[in-house]
Amino acid sequence: MKLDKKFWNDRYLAETIGWDVGYPTPPLTKYIDSLKNKNIKILVPGAGHGHEVIYLHQNGFKNVWVCDWSEEALEHLHQQIPDFPKDRLICDDFFTLDLQFDLILEQTFFCALNPNLREDYVEKVFNLLNTDGKLAGILFSIQFNNPNPPYGGTFDEYNELFKDKFIIEKMETAYNSIPQRAGNEYFITLRKTRL
Ligand SMILES: C[S@@+](CC[C@H](N)C(=O)[O-])C[C@H]1O[C@@H](n2cnc3c(N)ncnc32)[C@H](O)[C@@H]1O
Known part of the structure; x- marks a missing residue:
């Protein structure tokens, strides 16, 4: 399946x-509510x-x-x-963005990408973030074993993917998922390392 624009x-x-x-789902709204500085530069990739x-x-x-390569989704927004x-x-491919952010919010974008792009995603998020910038949001904590998205994953897999470029501040089962995703997603906050 070609997961293109x-x-x-x-x-x-x-x-x-x-x-x-x-x-907006509670894991995201609770996190947003905890942010004190409303001037930080935030990216929501694959926002739909x-x-x-x-x-x-x-x-x-x-x-x-916001970045999403569906013009229909962005027109709706x-x-x-x-x-x-x-x-x-x-309205463009996330991987072509050339900007800097303090925070990137993740929800069902990572899981929509072909898994062979995961290392590219980590690299891209790292490059898009300012010093001490963060990636925060939700990653599925189960495998779907399905040829189509969403593609899930495990703690070990995510840890391996992110550990060299990010400090894993939090990666734990979300306590406030929507009922249909309860127990199946991690809430994450990952801080960019200073290499
Ligand atoms: C599963 S949807 C999730 C949408 C939204 N985050 C939500 O939770 O409703 C994945 C989104 O990522 C967008 N997308 C997928 N690959 C993309 C890419 N390479 N660049 C930009 N957007 C992309 C799609 O257009 C789609 O809106």
Whole structure:
């Protein structure tokens, strides 16, 4: 299966977006609520309809950026928050981004990528983050054994992937997952190492 721009955009056009729960999930909103500085530069990659982007925007975060290569998804998000700066809705391949952020929020983007891109994802997130920047959010903690996304993983696999470039501050079963994902996801906060 070719997980390219057309694949994802077609899913939004056909409204076959089973991953979209329709609201910002508690692991993300609780984390966002804990952030004191609303001026930090935040990236939400593979945001889709971007419920957490709307939450950030409505809660006064001033420097939020979105990347998704589905124009359909980003148009939907624009309609929801028309006053969100349009030049921060980047319709492009995440791997081509050339910007710097303090925080990258992860939810069902990593698991949507072909697993052979995982090392590239780690490298890219590392390069996109400022010194002491963080990757935070959710990773599935189970294997789906399915040829299509979502692709899951294990603690050991994630630890091995991230350990050389990130300090694993937290990688533990989320206590506040939505019911359909309860017990099946890790909440993570990973801080970029100073190499
Ligand atoms: C499973 S969806 C998750 C969407 C959203 N995070 C959510 O939870 O509803 C994965 C998203 O990643 C986007 N995507 C996949 N590969 C991408 C890439 N290389 N660059 C940018 N966006 C990508 C897709 O268009 C899609 O919106």
